[in-house]
Amino acid sequence: MAKCFALMGWSLPVIESMQKTGKPFVVVSFPDFEPYAKENDIPFVPYQLDEWSDTSNSLDLVEKLNAYNADVAVPLFEETVEWAGALNSIYRNDPRVLNRAFLFRNKAMMKRKALIGGLRVGLFEEVHNKEGVKAFMKRLNEANLQLDGEEDSWVHIKPFASAGTVGHRLLKSMNQIDEECEDGDFPCLAESHLSGREFSCEAFIHGGKIKFLNITEYVKLGYSNFIPEGHYLESKRDLIYKHVQKLVDIFGIEYGMVHPEWFLTENDELNFGETACRIPGGHILELCGKSYEFDALAAFVQIHDPSLTDEELAEILPPEGFKPKNYHGNVMIYPHKKQFSKLEIPEELNNESYFVDHTLVPPLSTQKISDERAGFGNHFGTINFKGEDPDRMTELLKYYQKVDFYV
Amino acid sequence: MEITKNQTFEKFEESFKAFQEASDLTKREHASKLASQIDILSLSEDGISYLYKRSVELDEQGLFSGTSWAEPTKLIPTLVKGTLLAGHPSSSFEIVSDLRLLAYAKGAESNMISQPVAKTLLEEVLVHNLEFALNDLSEDTRQTMSEREVKKAINLFSFLLSETPIEGIYEKLALEVDLICSQRPVETRKARELIRLIDQRFQPSGESKHDQLVRTFINALKAPTTFIAKERSTPEAYIDFIQSCSADELKSEAIEMGESMVRTGLVSQYHAYLLLYLVKDNHALVPACLGLNERGSAEWEKFKDIIVSLISEIVTPNNYQCIYGLSWVLGRNLLSRRPVRAGLENLRRAKINPQVEKRILKSIDDPDSSVTALQYLLGGTLKVLGQPLGVGQGNNPTCQSARGISMWSQHAPAKLIDMIITVATQNNLIMRFENQDLESIKLGKGLVEKLDFNLDVVSAILVPHLDRIYNEMMKRSMGRADDPHRWVNPAMYGHWIPVGFASCYDYTSNSILDFEGFIRIFYAAFHPLYNDNNQVLYPIPVGIYVTSNHGDMLGFHAISLLRVDKDPSGDYRAYFLNPNNEGRQDWGQDIKPSVHENGEKAGESSLPFHQFAARIYAFHYNSLEATAHLHLVEDESIQEVKKLAQESWGKSYNWIEQPKLW
Structure with a gap:
């Protein structure tokens, strides 16, 4: 069992859940939180997480965390994914763990990896300016066999490394590119529009296998969701399960939770949108915990621990085949x-x-x-x-x- | 899918449990979720009493820790209203906080606050929030609070008032009754409720000023004559008595009954029995029983037959407050006007539309099946005709309509009766605006979302129609680069309104333009020192800025300037109708409109002239007359007003000094 979890980022609900488990942990976050942590007896290491320098780097942080015997790092936020990756690659003595963290932080790299592995993704490209977006849209129009007078193909642009919908623009025409794109948007990822019904999964992974799969039904992206999934998605559970496991295999994820977003088409094809490996937004784990009657935050943290036994896993996750009583x-x-x-x-x-x-x-x-x-x-x-x-x-x-x- | 009360309680308990289980880290977050349940519970009376039962535990479990309610002894009663105005979640916490005070005041154990301190605090909180306890909202409350929050506050305070030991606020309540009754409101339900409350909870048997005052009012309802007081007579026994007593005794009953009504503006059931008995064959005593003045008595002599039949038709042991209205209908010699007589005759024969009938009965507190809707309506009509300044808007944003009803009652009583008949029979009303007929049922919604039926009968049926027409006229006048009221007021209220119009608010620049010029016109048009001592003839529609007791801008309000006169101390005051019937007004900067003791007639509010001027933003006036007097107005007076305006509502606007061509 892990000697001590290093929680990368400040989250009161996660701290509360960890306190309830009685498992040792230490919080790593900005020095601003230190007084509160002291006052409330929360083990805390202040760290300038937005800086990478001689005094702020993973080797230095590992030293500091040694005082707490930390041996598993857990990324709570998008911005701490690399930090956790770096720490875990040291803890597990496997440099590729860090590289894998970069996968989650660079959407272009993420897509390439998915494509190589055989997942369906849209057409995508790294673009560096407006002209690049226009050229991308033009090629997309050609590929879609556009005739004169027909509407342009839709293009999404998103920053390489932001969470969820941050910085995301949907561009529906050439004009819109001129009107809406700003210099600050670049470089970024341009991507063709994926059709289908969007939903997310939260897959708890241990030893490279899905130990628990939650499916979150998006009623409207960014606004509303519910758990467990409704009847239609539920009927596709096997298909979804297979795809998520495939994603886990392709990415080589061993421990932790992935939060991929998918588009399910009418022909039962799954398009891969993107994935993250931190706590998803929209209070998803809160809903998940309530429906499946377990502490999803505590489970999220602990699933990062490679030394968990099957018995321990069974304790922190909902029983296999558990049917939630309520949505x-x-x-x-x-x-x-x-x-x-x-x-x-x-x-x-x-x-x-x-x-x-x-x-x-x-x-x-x-x-x-x-x-x-x-x-x-x-x-x-x-x-x-x-x-x-x-x-x-x-x-x-x-x-x-x-x-x-x-x- | 409606949910049951128990489900609501269960949800609260679930949320309370989650709150208790949360550690300090997420306690506040859970508190805010719990507050959303408190919010819902406080919307019903059952919910409030449920919360009361849980209040001590909520407190002990730390609902307030880390908030400004944490230490109950440090609570400031005057801040409670502000907290309620702030809305959820503040108001929801406030409700539980006040409920726990009640629990501690009644003896629940607490190591934070002692019983006597809790009791004093609670009393003070009540005194400062009587408007909620009595469901009689002030203008600033109406402007700021949503309907939902009002409902919560009213639920809270009616509960507190019924459960609190309130000896400490006796004097305050006595003054409150006096304040309400001295305005002679048409709608007496609030006064009656308050008097009943005092009667139930206090023993005003002493000789103090307040005891005497309170006894007058209690007697007006329960024992208006010495005989009834002495014998503790039931209505049945009273009927026996007046049928068998001597002529002298009967005479003194009639006189005392009339006097009690004149003194308080309140009528009791006994009054109805006596009057109905006298109109049968003791006509000589009717004037005394009606408390008639000389003109009223003359009117009685002249129209005895009509009056007798009105009384027999309208007055019943369950419809009697209209006796006071009738007394003033006679006192105002309204029956001497043929159109009024004819109008009343028409109304007596009206066939009331079923929709309107529903509205009539809805506005009656506890409608008695022996009284018809028509009887209620006739009684209500007498009240409005007799007490034009007692017309109020109730808890509705309809000051414009109330102002109209009051004005027609004063100066066009037959027109008002005719409108009542049209609405009563057709459930519709037509007015003309700029050569187009506006038919109320064909128009969209007015300002009222849902009419609050705490209203007199006439308002209850007229306001929905007037409000729509008014709103339509406003819509049609939007975008004309001046205040739409310029065109709407004369069209809505009639030719009594001067067409001259001044507004200091400039629509195009959203600023105050040439305020000095504006005030100069106001003084030249209405101040007797500058306008050749001319008096105000008809009510002048005036738009005012309502300000908080700190002088901060709250919103707009419609009132009527009735007259400008010297008050008993020799200062010029503006006397006006505030359809809000508010007794406790505080507009900041020490501007506190009074309703009595400064020369007001019943129903009038008044302010020193310059203070009144400091709150106006638009008025009608005779532009031809006023122009001739402009140069007479002293600059000092204008500057005095300007300063008050700039330091209060004026802070919400840019001021442009550039002179305007008025």
Whole structure:
């Protein structure tokens, strides 16, 4: 069993879960958190994680963590994936662990790896300026046999190394490239539009095998999801399982959790979108834990430990074949208007039997939203639902995503 | 899918459990989720009493740790309202905090606060929030709080009021009754509730000023004459008594009954029995029983038959507050106007539309099946005609409609009756705006989302129509580079409104333009020292900025300037109708409109002239007349007003000094 987990990044829910397990851990994060950690008796190593220098590097960090006997590093956030990779490659004495971490941090490299391994991916290319995007769109148009007057093929651009939807743009025409792309966007990955129904998986991997597979149904990307998946995706579970295992094999992932996003087409083909190996957004592990009745955060941390026995694994993961009693879902609420002054909770929510709770807060006097949003911007709170019928759940999440809570 | 009460409680308990299980690290996050359950529970009365039962445990489990509610002894009662205004989650925490105070005040153990301290705190909280306890919201509350938050606050305070030991706030409540009744509101339900509350919870038997005051009001409802007080007479026994007593005794009953009503503006059931008895064959005593002034008595002599039949038709032991209205209908000699007589006659024969009938009964607190909707409506009409300044908007954003009803009642009573008849029978209303007919049922929604039926009957049926028409007129006048009220007011209210219009707010630049010029016109048009001592004739529609007690801008409000006169101390005051019927107003900068003791007639609010001027942004005036007096207005007066304006609501705007061609 691991002597001590090094949690890479500051997350109160994860710390709380680890405290409950009674397993030793130490948190590595920015010095700003140190006073709070001291006050609350949280083992803590302050580290300038955004710096790479003589005084800030993995060898130095390993030294510091030796005081805690740390032997397993766990990436909690996108930005700490390389740090955890570097530490684990030292702990496991396997340099390729670090290289694998880079896979997760460079979307172009990630796609190439997937392509080589035989997963279906879209057409993609690294681009360095607007002209590059236009050239990419042009080639895509040609490949799609575009005729005069027909619309351009859609192109997505995304930064190589950002989480989820941050910095993501969808470009539908040549004009839009001129209007919307900024110099700061480059270099980045340009990618053809993948069609199909989007969903994510959270696969807990140990010894290179999936030990538990969660499927998260996206009702609307960035806004709402629920767990377990609805009837349709559930009927494709085997197919999905096979693809995730294939991904794990191709990437050579041994320990940890992967969070790939897929597009399922009507012909039952799975297109690979991208994958991450940190805690997914959208409170997914919270929902997952509730539905499968286990501490998903504690499991996420511990699954990184190569020395776990099968018995120990069985203790931290839901039993095989476990059928959740309820669907848990949430919708993240963003203001619809640019200017608003009040939080208004609609009456029907009070009487909604699926409603669990919400974390909405009122705006600060009259608040304006700036035009610049990263990804989908910051949401103002989450509404949680719970119930037995996935169709009703879908309906509710769709509905409340459209309700304007901020007026 | 409606959920049951128990499910709501279960969800709360689930969330409470998760909160208790959370470690300190995520306690606040779970507290905010728990607060969303508290929010929902506080929307119902059952929910509030459930929360009350759990409040001590919520406190002990650390709901408030790390928040400003953590130390109960440091709570500041005057801040409670602000916290409620802030909405969820603050308001939800506040509700549990106040409920735990109640628990501690009633003896629950706490090592944080003693019973007496909890009790004092709670009393103070109640005193500062009577508007919620009595469901009588102030303008700033209405402007800021959402319907949902209002509902929560009202639930909380009615619960607190019914459960709190409230000896400490007796005097405050006594003054509150006086404040409400001195305005002679048409709708007396709040006054009655408050008086009943005081009667149930206190023994005002002493000789103090407050005891005497309170007794007057309690007696007006329970024992308006000496006989009833002495005998503790039931209504049945009272009927026996008046049928068998001597002529002298009957006379003194009539006089005392009339006096009690005149003194308080409140009518009791006994009054109905007596009056119905007297109109049968004791006509000589009717004027006394109605508390008539000289003009009223003359009117009685002239129209005895009509009055007797009105009384017999309308007044019943369950429909009696209208007696006060009738008294003033006679006092205002309204029956001497043929159109009013004819209008009332028409209304008596009206066949009420079933939809309207529903609305009428909805506005009656506890409608009695022996009273018809028409009887209620006729009674309500008498009240509005008799007490034009007692018309209020209730808890609705419909100051414009209330202002109209009040004005028609004062100056076009027959027109008002005719509107009542049209709406009552057709559930529709037509007005003309710039050569186009506006029919209310064909129009979109007005300002009211859902009418709060804590309203007098006439308002309850008219306002939905007036509100739509008003809103439509506003829509059609938008985008004309000046305040739409310039065109809407004269069209809506009628030819009594001068067409001259001044607004200091400039629509194109969203700024205050030439405020000095604006105030100069106001003084020249209305201040007796500058306008050749001319008096205000008809109510002048005025738009004002409502400000908080810190002088901060809250929103817009419609009122009517009724007259400008010297007050008892010789200063010029503006007397106005605030359809909000608010007694406790504090607009900041020491500007506190009063409702009595400064020369106000019942229903009027008043302010020193310059303070009034410091809150206005638009008014109608006679532009031909005023121009001639502009040069008379002293600069000092203008600067005084300007300073007040700039340091309060004016902070929300840019000020452009450039003179405007008015």
